[in-house]
Amino acid sequence: MTKIKTTGADAIFIRYAVIALLVLVAFFASYRFALAARGGVGTTGTGPVATSPVGISDSASDSDSPACACCGDGSGSSTPVEGAATVDADGVQRITVSTDGSYDPNVIKLAAGVPAEITFKAASGCMAQVMSKDLGFFEDLTSGDKTIKLDGLAAGTYEFSCGMQMVFGQIVVE
Ligand SMILES: [Cu+2]
Numbered sequence: 001m002t003k004i005k006t007t008g009a010d011a012i013f014i015r016y017a018v019i020a021l022l023v024l025v026a027f028f029a030s031y032r033f034a035l036a037a038r039g040g041v042g043t044t045g046t047g048p049v050a051t052s053p054v055g056i057s058d059s060a061s062d063s064d065s066p067a068c069a070c071c072g073d074g075s076g077s078s079t080p081v082e083g084a085a086t087v088d089a090d091g092v093q094r095i096t097v098s099t100d101g102s103y104d105p106n107v108i109k110l111a112a113g114v115p116a117e118i119t120f121k122a123a124s125g126c127m128a129q130v131m132s133k134d135l136g137f138f139e140d141l142t143s144g145d146k147t148i149k150l151d152g153l154a155a156g157t158y159e160f161s162c163g164m165q166m167v168f169g170q171i172v173v174e
Pocket residue numbers: 068071125126127162163164165166167
């Protein structure tokens with residue numbers, strides 16, 4: 001009788017061990033699937049190429065947001081803020097642009113044909129550099145305010161942005 005009892009107990013033990021093993025296998029399978037779906041680990045053969053770009057762009061945007069709030073919110077906070085330069089007694093039109101998260105103003109109005117000086121306030125992080133391919137400048141703002149000196153411009157719209165080209169502004173010459 002004792003022998004039968006022990007074999008019965010063994011059978012139950014094996015049954016539970018098999019169930020536990022199946023649960024573990026199912027758990028790891030779903031865990032791996034979740035990782036692959038997120039593109040975190042490209043261990044599954046089917047889609048490492050397809051999933052990794054998603055993973056990279058996800059992690060890039062995730063790491064960008066805390067590093068520079070301007071880039072994360074840049075698209076949302078880029079509502080046009082107009083500001084016109086004032087022509088000083090020396091015949092130069094001047095305007096100062098603040099760089100706190102976005103350019104303020106981000107639509108800079110200049111008079112055509114009048115020398116201009118645009119001063120960008122000191123900035124760090126996302127806004128650390130200001131650049132314009134249209135006007136051919138690239139300035140570092142980490143050491144302090146920088147003044148861009150421009151000859152009288154022809155009428156038109158000139159784009160500028162942060163060094164990463166994520167936060168934008170326009171110089172509208174009329
Ligand atoms: Cu930026």
